Amino acid sequence: MRLELFSTHKKTYLTFILIGVFLWSLLAVNWDKDLFHSGGLSTLFQILEALFQPDLSKEIILLAIQSTWITLSYAVAGVGLAIVIAFILGILASGIFFEAGPLGSLFKTIFRGVLGFLRAIHELVWAWLFVASFGLSPFAAIFALALPFGGILGRIFADMLADVPEEPIQALKSTGASRWQLFFYGYFPIVKTGMLSYTMYRFECGIRSSAIMSFVGLGGLGYQIQLSLDDLHYDEVWTFIFFLIAIVVLIDWWSSQLRSKWTHSTKHWFLPFSSLLTAGLLVGAWCYIYIVDRASIIELFSTKNLEFAKKFFANMFGLGDESPAFFNGESWKAAISLTYDTLRMSIMAIGFSTVLMFLTVLPAARNVANGKLTLTRRWYNWVSFAVIRVGYILSRAIPELVWAMMIIFIFKPGILPGAIALALHNFGILGKLCAEVVEDLDARPIRHLASSGAGKGQILMYGVLPSVFPQFLTYILYRWEVIMRTTIIVGFVGAGGLGQQFKLSMSFFHYSDITLLLFCYILLVWAADFISEWARKTVK
Structure with a gap:
């Protein structure tokens, strides 16, 4: 009986599990004023001001x-x-x-x-x-x-x-x-x-x-x-x-x-x-x-x-090292803690990008902008469509590491700036993919909702979401897999997790530490692939 109940409502259960995991990841951050550098907000305004005044000198x-x-x-x-x-x-x-x-x-x-x-x-x-x-x-x-x-x-x-x-x-x-x-x-x-x-x-x-x-x-x-x-x-x-x-x-x-x-x-x-x-x-x-x-x-x-390569790889495997990191309990403890932080960073990142996607996906769809889906045409629909689509392009065209290099000027080092950098890049990709799903929808059921006076929020909740949920979830889980691979690189600029320690170990020539960190990183990526594959099969 319980298995039948789960099978019937598995999409609902999975949705609540994913929301719960995202909220759990937010507990990793101490949400207070110490999140920002002393001049962080002024730096943010300078970066945004420069966006409209790029250097066009020869x-x-x-x-x-x-x-x-x-x-x-x-x-x-x-x-x-x-x-x-x-x-x-x-x-x-x-x-x-x-x-x-x-x-x-x-x-x-x-x-x-x-x-x-x-x-x-x-x-x-x-x-x-x-x-x-x-x-x-x-x-x-x-x-x-x-x-x-x-x-x-x-x-x-x-x-x-x-x-x-x-x-x-x-x-x-x-x-x-x-x-x-x-x-x-x-x-x-x-x-x-x-x-x-x-x-x-x-x-x-x-x-x-x-x-x-x-x-x-x-x-x-x-x-x-x-x-x-x-x-x-x-x-x-x-x-x-x-x-x-x-x-x-x-x-x-x-x-x-x-x-x-x-x-x-x-x-x-x-x-x-x-x-x-x-x-x-x-x-x-x-x-x-x-x-x-x-x-x-x-x-x-x-x-x-x-x-030189022979010496480097010998050091990675601990040859000639009296106490390799992978034989040290404290090193394992530290690596597992960093792995845990990296996991929470990836969940936080895909959560942020998913929230942004849901807030923008309807106005970013062409069939919403031209009124074919909602049966309402407003002049500002094309304005919002253009602004959001340009935002998608800007978001996904800038690599995660470049976002992180800018964000680290605003936020203090930790997993939050890394999660924001990853979210900003993946928001553009996720938004574009999901907007295209909305554009390919069968418009007839949604038009019935629109003709009965439903607003955009109701159209999203009762018309669009039930139809596109499996495809949306597939894209969200796929991007989470990609984010998991990418978490290590945002750490190179001080955004926390395994990447930050990886860079430090490279800088101080602690090569056996690198092996341990890579081992934890690969296990994390493979675990993300397995969980993502299981979740995608669950909603089919």
Whole structure:
């Protein structure tokens, strides 16, 4: 009886559990005036004032253009390499090349485990490890982007291939097609549009990730933002941020145009143009890396670098250390406490972004702005639509680390500034995704509510929410998984949690501490993946 009751009301129970967990996370913060620096509020006003007065001098504009190209070059090279990794490992992890049976399942599990490990560690952590191992090199940024992005793309590719319907594949098998023929004429044509769509989205993410590689000493827009923040030149900060926003918006537009033209039966000029543009970007990026930056893959694996890397990893595993952190009870106690703080930070962050999303999602939907959903047209609907949509773009285009670098000037160090930084970035992504869900709704039931005199709040509660709740929850839980991976990097600038201690351990060469912190971090990410997957299945 109890199981039947839970099954009937599982969505309601899960909603109350999630709200309760969010409220519990808020108890981690001491909500008093000591949250702010003594000049924190005045700094906030200065940053907001500079938003409308960016530095447009010739010198800064030229520097921004140069930095944009560096950021773009690293992103193109890193994501290009990630696609190769994802394509190979994704095919192997899908299991389509293995015979059914225990051995095939074992190989599939192994390759999925490799993809899981690659994507569990954030790209900035990979960058730290590569710089510590091989020194400062553009390849540190490229490999740091390639590995986690390859893991994320590979997992998506593997799932797409595994979900291909059996009927067309069986039809090809009956003609005697080989495994490669099955892939190129059966599996790939079915999944290629989905692969393209998600790859373009990851490229947009790669731009933001490339920008924050400055934190380990590599150039680009993030490096200029960091320098300008250190010098308190907030007008310069916004100039570089606007360039970052512009490139993210352009890639988002390119992606949407490419997806729409890809499905046309007749070949559109935009497809060959996109192919040429992609080839040009790849050639230009690698030419810049090899000719201008003078990076060398051979020097990266020189005897000196390999010896240094060997020493670094030996120290990480505690070789030559009389008391490695992972054999020390106090170190474990401290690491578990930081892990607990990091968990609460991630819950607080997704809670803040979800609340903001719910407050803005209706006016941000196009079918609400034009009156098709609510049967009411007001001139200010388009104003609110435009303002919120621009806010979404601004929110998601600025990386979490850049938000954290600004917020830490306002709030004292702790998990609250980290949660706010993560929430601000994910609010734009979550809002855009959920607004698109509202736009795709069947409008007829909601129109009945609107025609009976229901207000926007009632329409949201009784019309929109019941229809979109499963999809909203899927996006919320997915973004929580992403936030969990990202919590470690906001700690690099003093926003608390595992990241803050990770940076300190790197600075003081406590390498066995790094191993312990990474172990706790990976366990936390895997736990978030498991809980998120369980919750998504619960609401289906």
